[in-house]
Amino acid sequence: MKYFQPQSVEEALEIAHTSEATFLAGGTDLVLHMRTGKVQPLGLIDLGKISVLREIKEIEGSLEIGSMATFAELGKSELVFQKAHALWQACQTMGSPQIRNQATLGGNLGNCSPAADGLPALLALGAEVCLNTKTGKEILSVESLLSRTPLLEQGTLIRGFRIPVNGQKTGFAKLGRRKALAIARLSVAISVQLNGGRTDNVRVALGAVGRRAFLSEALGQELSGQELNNELLEKGVLEVQQIVREALGTRASAPYKRVAVAGVFREALTSIIPEGGTIV
CATH class of the missing domain: 3.30.390.50 (CO dehydrogenase flavoprotein, C-terminal domain)
Structure with a gap:
């Protein structure tokens, strides 16, 4: 199996376009699926070195969260506590401390387990998700994305989330x-x-x-x-x-x-x- 570790979003998308490899976020679900044979990717594109995907910041009335932000980081963030409290609460009981240190919000959506802790909070918060492909980007509500089958096409990268800050x-x-x-x-x-x-x-x-x-x-x-x-x-x-x-x-x-x-x-x-x- 081929393993890639890109340094930018653009590099990750180029690799996905040419190799048909699978994006690796926290890996807490993907690695288990690989061990059981449920999935057998042709290669892995590790997103862990792309720092922009870990950002948590407030911009122009929205809380923006990168897809590689971990549940531990979200659960310690004062911004998330103040602006997206339901998501902060979900982070407090999501798995063990070891899992929270590794699991990411983007991976939680990408795996899309029925019991995914982050998704009800994102839905209630009216969150949007930003998707990137080699040919462009798409921004849509998490609710709209969850209605799609398959959830994501090959080569689609979950870049991050945008949560409106409106005093809710x-x-x-x-x-x-x-x-x-x-x-x-x-x-x-x-x-x-x-x-x-x-x-x-x-x-x-x-x-x-x-x-x-x-x-x-x-x-x-x-x-x-x-x-x-x-x-x-x-x-x-x-x-x-x-x-x-x-x-x-x-x-x-x-x-x-x-x-x-x-x-x-x-x-x-x-x-x-x-x-x-x-x-x-």
């Missing part, structure tokens, strides 16, 4: 078999803009209840334009349980997750309340 309050919660190290069995991310005491532009995303994480536009609309109180919380619980019921159908995990999502949704929503505040 965001929260994330997940259920795993253990508090730490656990793969999410169920996750919920929520974004809410508050206009006085009323909600606006609510976005609710779920993970580990379907083939890919997804945004429920219907639930977001149902919860928008209302008082942020306990009545809204319980209404959301009933609605999200119905969404899980429809998404899982007759799968063996459906009865358990339909009940469990109530607690996960409550935790995600209440986590957006300012310290010392309550839902009344």
Whole structure:
């Protein structure tokens, strides 16, 4: 197998164009798939030396995150804590410290596991993703990308993410078999803009209840334009349980997750309340 270690995005794209090799981000999923024979790439293009892909910065009202930013870096970033709190929360319980040090946000999207911790947060935050190929670039919402099959064409590089900074309050919660190290069995991310005491532009995303994480536009609309109180919380619980019921159908995990999502949704929503505040 051929191994490449480019120093720039342009060099990486040229190699992918001429060799049909696979991009290597953190490798926490890819290496396992290679060991089991699930994937057998013709070559690997290690993106670890391209420093621009690790940047985390705020530019003109947006938080920009390079695809090679690790979950550990994101989880320690004050910018992410302040501007994309749901993503920061997702980073705190994603795998072990060793995994967080290696796994990248771009790799999380590229592998696109149903239980990917970063994706519900990106969806709720209204994130866009920047894709580069040898012939140009494309910027689209993460939601739009997740609707594609296949997710990415050969030679497509996930360059980074753009998250709007518009004062939204965001929260994330997940259920795993253990508090730490656990793969999410169920996750919920929520974004809410508050206009006085009323909600606006609510976005609710779920993970580990379907083939890919997804945004429920219907639930977001149902919860928008209302008082942020306990009545809204319980209404959301009933609605999200119905969404899980429809998404899982007759799968063996459906009865358990339909009940469990109530607690996960409550935790995600209440986590957006300012310290010392309550839902009344």
